[in-house]
Amino acid sequence: MENDYLSIANSNLLFFICLIPIVIVIIQSIMFLRLSRKEAKNLNIPDETIKKVIANSAIFSIVPSLPILITLAILMPVLGKFIPWLRLSVIGSAMYESMAADMTIKSFGLGGLGAAELTPTVFVGIIWVMTLAILVSPVLNVVLLKSYDSKLKSFRKSGGFMAAAVGSLFIGMLAIMGVPTLFNFKNPVGIGVSVISGIVIILFDRIAKATGNKVLSEFSFPLSMVIGMVSAIFLVKLF
Amino acid sequence: MNESKNTTSYDNTVHRLGRVSTIIMLLALLAVPTATAILFNVQVDVNKTVTAFFGAFSLFGVIGTIEFFSYAPVLGAGGQYLSSITGNISNMKLPAALSGIKLSKFEPGTKEAEVVSTIAIAISSLVTTAIVFLGMLFISMFLPILQSPVLAPAFSNMMPALMGALAVPYFMKDFKTASVPCLIAAILTLVLGYSTVAGLQSYLMPVFLILTVLWTRVLFAFKKKEPKVESTQEQK
Numbered sequence: 001m002e003n004d005y006l007s008i009a010n011s012n013l014l015f016f017i018c019l020i021p022i023v024i025v026i027i028q029s030i031m032f033l034r035l036s037r038k039e040a041k042n043l044n045i046p047d048e049t050i051k052k053v054i055a056n057s058a059i060f061s062i063v064p065s066l067p068i069l070i071t072l073a074i075l076m077p078v079l080g081k082f083i084p085w086l087r088l089s090v091i092g093s094a095m096y097e098s099m100a101a102d103m104t105i106k107s108f109g110l111g112g113l114g115a116a117e118l119t120p121t122v123f124v125g126i127i128w129v130m131t132l133a134i135l136v137s138p139v140l141n142v143v144l145l146k147s148y149d150s151k152l153k154s155f156r157k158s159g160g161f162m163a164a165a166v167g168s169l170f171i172g173m174l175a176i177m178g179v180p181t182l183f184n185f186k187n188p189v190g191i192g193v194s195v196i197s198g199i200v201i202i203l204f205d206r207i208a209k210a211t212g213n214k215v216l217s218e219f220s221f222p223l224s225m226v227i228g229m230v231s232a233i234f235l236v237k238l239f
Numbered sequence: 240m241n242e243s244k245n246t247t248s249y250d251n252t253v254h255r256l257g258r259v260s261t262i263i264m265l266l267a268l269l270a271v272p273t274a275t276a277i278l279f280n281v282q283v284d285v286n287k288t289v290t291a292f293f294g295a296f297s298l299f300g301v302i303g304t305i306e307f308f309s310y311a312p313v314l315g316a317g318g319q320y321l322s323s324i325t326g327n328i329s330n331m332k333l334p335a336a337l338s339g340i341k342l343s344k345f346e347p348g349t350k351e352a353e354v355v356s357t358i359a360i361a362i363s364s365l366v367t368t369a370i371v372f373l374g375m376l377f378i379s380m381f382l383p384i385l386q387s388p389v390l391a392p393a394f395s396n397m398m399p400a401l402m403g404a405l406a407v408p409y410f411m412k413d414f415k416t417a418s419v420p421c422l423i424a425a426i427l428t429l430v431l432g433y434s435t436v437a438g439l440q441s442y443l444m445p446v447f448l449i450l451t452v453l454w455t456r457v458l459f460a461f462k463k464k465e466p467k468v469e470s471t472q473e474q475k
Contacts, residue, residue, distance in 0.1 A: 008275065008279045008281070011279075013278060013279075014275060017270070017271055017274050017275060017278075018271060020267050020270070021264060021267040021268050021271065022368065022372075024260070024263055024264050024267050025264065025324055025325060025364065025368060026365065026368060027260075028256075028260040028264065028320075028321065028324060029321060029325070029361045029362075029364040029365050029368075030361070030365070031256055031260070032253075032256065032257075032317050032320070032321055032357055032360075032361045033357075033358060033361035033362065033365075035249075035252060035253065035256060035317070035357075036317060036354045036357040036358045036361065037358065039249045039354050040351075040354050040355075040358070042249070043350065043351055043354060045343070045351055045354065045355070049342075049343050049355075050355075050358060052342055052343070053339040053342055053343055053355050053358055053359055053362075054358060054359075054362050056338055056339060056342050056359070057335045057338070057339055057358070057359040057360075057362040057363050057366075058362050058363075058366050060334065060335055060338060060363070061331060061335060061362070061363040061366040061367055061370075062366060062370065063397065064327070064330050064331045064334075064397065064401065065331070065366065065367045065370040065371065066370075066385060066394065067385075067394050067397060068327070068367070068370070068371060068374070069370070069371070069374040069378065069381055069382075069385055070382075070385050070386065070394070072371065072374050072375060072378060073378050073381075073382050073385070073386075076375075076378065081375055082375075084375075085371060085372070085374075085375040086271065088371050089325075089367070089368050089371045089372070090264070090268065090324060090325065090326065091268075091323070091324060091325070091326045092326050093326050093327050093330075096299060096326075099295070099298075100295045100299070103291050103294045103295050104288070104291040104295070106291075107287050107288075107290045107291035107294065108284070108287050108291075120279065120281040121281060121282055121283065121284050122284075123275075123281070124272055124275055124276045124281045124283055124288075125283065125284060125287060125288040125291060127271060127272040127275060128272040128283070128288050128292065129288060129291045129292050129295050131268050131269060131271060131272055132292055132296070133292055133295035133296045133299045133300065134295075134299050134303060134326075135265065135268075135303075136296075136299070136300045136303030136304055136307070137303040137304075137306055137307050137323040138261050138264070138265060138323045138324060139265070140303070140304065140307040141257060141258075141261055141307070141319060141320055141323050142258050142261050142262060142265075144307070145254070145257065145307075145311060145316060145319060145320070146254045146258070146316075148308070148311055149250070149254070149311065149315075149316040149319075150250075152311070152312050153250070156348055156349075160459075161455070161456055161459045163348070164455050164459060165451075165452040165455045165456065166312055166348050167346060167347050167348030167349075168347075168348075168413070168416045168451055168452075168455045169312045169313055169348075169448050169451060169452070170312075170313040170337060170347050170409070171409060171410070171413060171416050171417050171420060171451055172420045172444075172447040172448045172449075172450060172451030172452075173309065173313060173333075173444060173447065173448065174337075174402075174405065174406040174409060174410070174417075175406075175417065175420035175421045175423075175424045175447055175451070176420070176424050176436075176440060176443050176444055176446075176447040177329060177402060177406075177440065177444075178402035178403070178405070178406035179406075179421050179424035179425050179428065180424060180425075180427075180428040180433055180436045180437060180440075181398070181399045181402055181403075181433075182425070182428075183425055183428040183429055183433060184428075184433035184437075185433070186433065186434075187396075187399075187433075189392060189396055190396050190398075190399040191399070193396045193399040193400045193403065194399040194400065194402060194403035195403060196400075196403065197399075197400045197401075197403035197404040197407075198403035198404065198406070198407030199407075200404070201403075201404045201407060201408055202407060202408065202411065205408060217342075218342065221334075221338040221341070221342075221404055221405065222338075224400075224403075224404035225397075225400045225401050225403075225404045226400075227400075228396070228399070228400030228401075228403055228404060229393040229394070229396060229397055229400045230393060231400075232392040232393050232395075232396040232400070233389060233390070233392050233393055235392070236392040
């Protein structure tokens, strides 16, 4: 009985337990989508613009979803099919889920992710830790987001400097997320990839503007990203 | 009192939907370990589980708090509710939102941009959910492709590709605002090294948001001192 946790982890019953939050997240996304589309109409945003945004987001999201499947493949032999499926569909990221599982397995005195002979008790412990340790952000959303959002909106409404400041925040975010990659000299391929995808998107945007090419205009971002990624296959041979 | 002045009926609906759906989701998530333990008659080792929880929470609890304050102004309320539930914010939801805003040509921070951001994030969430579901069913088919040595450099350099394509147009569009945060990020990386800065990224994010606000303040002051061709009087 001790080592039969995989029969629990791959059971039909666990599939249905995991299915419930996934169905809720789908319903939540659809409800927000409908609400925002309705508001877009009220704001007189052309339907064509919204359709472009939808297509762009759908196409772009395919590529970053693929590495998630690699994490899924790493976690499935250890945690069965359904818990990694749930955790990587809801809240979690590849890094968080792997680390949370590894930390829990180690706290049970076992070797860590992959090397462990888990028991049902460890398995349930892992699910608890994965679930609880990452709930801070959603809980803060429930408690604080309305007042925080209202404060941000009052800054925007006031105009002048505060409106400009709130509007420029994403630039600071992109600076700390994007610029360090250009100085990661241990990964010259990454530097090349970043530069190539940056140049390609500028070129695509200019060509789209000059020629009125709709496909290039709508998909310049995912296309540039994929071209950057493909360039890594060739750059790796140079460095 | 102040809240109602700054929010519209759309905002109120977003918050109501966000709060209710988040609470339902939290309960559904907590039901997973509870139901697994009860239905499969598994004993829970509370001590060891709590020890592991505190280890993970000390790291991800702090990161979650920082991310809450950092992402909300960029994603908007609807986007924030959705992203916190679906995860993968920096590598998927944020780029999807910013790319959608760029495509729609609205200024970030406006009401229109917030609506576009929510739509982009909702679509991104649905696509990821579908792909992870297909992945769970057919992983043995996908794996040889995903782990092929030829494609490995492409996947391991996904973030540099994403960041190049996402950040460059915004930096070029607003070069003045981007200049100082980018310069400081570059200096910091050269001094501390890439791996240290990457490891501290979640903690550095609010620092850079504050830095950007301060730099915008400086730019704003300079702009005011310039000879006035157009009136930029603020309404009191």
